Amino acid sequence: MKLLSNKIIFLTGGSRGIGYECAKAYASQGGKVIVASLDKKDIDVVIEELGSDHFGIVCDVSSGESVRNAFETAVQKYGRIDVIHNNAGIADPSCQLHETTEEQWDKLMNVNVKGIYYTAKFGFEYLKQSNGCILNTSSIVGEIGQELHAAYTGTKGAINALTKSMALDYAKYNIRVNAISPSAVWTPMLEKWNREQPNGTRENMALYLNAIHPIGYCPQGDVVADVCTFLISDMARFITGCIMPVTGGAELGYRFVQNGNSINDVSMRNNAS
Numbered sequence: 689m690k691l692l693s694n695k696i697i698f699l700t701g702g703s704r705g706i707g708y709e710c711a712k713a714y715a716s717q718g719g720k721v722i723v724a725s726l727d728k729k730d731i732d733v734v735i736e737e738l739g740s741d742h743f744g745i746v747c748d749v750s751s752g753e754s755v756r757n758a759f760e761t762a763v764q765k766y767g768r769i770d771v772i773h774n775n776a777g778i779a780d781p782s783c784q785l786h787e788t789t790e791e792q793w794d795k796l797m798n799v800n801v802k803g804i805y806y807t808a809k810f811g812f813e814y815l816k817q818s819n820g821c822i823l824n825t826s827s828i829v830g831e832i833g834q835e836l837h838a839a840y841t842g843t844k845g846a847i848n849a850l851t852k853s854m855a856l857d858y859a860k861y862n863i864r865v866n867a868i869s870p871s872a873v874w875t876p877m878l879e880k881w882n883r884e885q886p887n888g889t890r891e892n893m894a895l896y897l898n899a900i901h902p903i904g905y906c907p908q909g910d911v912v913a914d915v916c917t918f919l920i921s922d923m924a925r926f927i928t929g930c931i932m933p934v935t936g937g938a939e940l941g942y943r944f945v946q947n948g949n950s951i952n953d954v955s956m957r958n959n960a961s
């Protein structure tokens with residue numbers, strides 16, 4: 689028996705990056721994945737790869753009407769929803785809070801935070817019927833902070849608080865609510881963030897991103913997808929309100945560094961005699 693056999697999973701932002709890795713992992717464990725994302729071309733490619741049990745819907749999570757339509761279409765096709773994975777997110781801008789424009793602030797809040805409000809508003813009744821679960825994609829920077837990224841980190845802190853409060857409210861309906869909290873993961877979002885960093889930092893970014901993880905490297909999205917698969921499966925049936933770090937230890941205490949790099953860097957370990 690596969691971990692997600694016949695679960696109907698509404699996954700936002702599943703057309704790229706971490707969401708794409710989740711879509712593949714869920715499908716491989718028997719889930720039926722609804723990829724609700726912005727870009728039709730990317731969605732079509734993912735659905736072509738996953739197969740005809742799965743379904744793509746163009747959906748903007750920052751629009752209530754778009755989210756409501758997406759749920760209606762999904763339920764017409766599958767009859768129910770067992771899981772909502774709120775993964776869609778944006779990370780712009782890379783700057784201090786006072787440099788953030790109102791337009792950037794509103795867009796971040798609307799996609800990263802209000803999107804979760806909309807999927808709860810229009811998806812809750814379906815989850816109540818299925819005793820399903822919600823998974824939110826947060827970020828470790830929502831807990832520990834990040835330079836030149838204040839507005840983004842604020843959205844992720846909000847997601848952490850929402851996750852806990854929703855878990856409390858929805859426990860009586862037997863709906864679990866958890867969050868996944870990655871550190872850096874190589875995706876189109878991280879590549880873009882990398883290009884936006886100040887001169888002198890960009891060039892060393894891969895080294896830096898390896899060094900911030902005590903486990904020694906900056907991963908791809910599969911490491912996150914595996915933990916998401918567990919959290920939305922019945923294996924995690926007694927876990928709710930959890931903000932699960934998938935960080936290779938990036939948030940843990942004081943570290944030894946040498947020339948700006950962790951002395952625990954994998955390449956340095958391999959070079960050690």
Ligand SMILES: NC(=O)c1ccc[n+]([C@@H]2O[C@H](COP(=O)([O-])OP(=O)(O)OC[C@H]3O[C@@H](n4cnc5c(N)ncnc54)[C@H](O)[C@@H]3O)[C@@H](O)[C@H]2O)c1
Pocket residue numbers: 700701702703704705706707724725726727747748749750775776777778779799825826827828869870871872873874875876877878
């Ligand atoms: N990559 C990282 O280092 C990292 C680290 C921690 C957390 N995260 C979080 O993981 C999630 C996925 O990030 P990623 O790195 O894969 O990003 P990405 O940019 O590679 O992919 C984002 C996905 O979200 C979709 N999306 C964006 N705006 C949307 C909207 N308004 N409506 C619907 N879909 C929308 C995109 O189409 C795309 O499929 C985000 O919530 C991000 O904040 C990423």
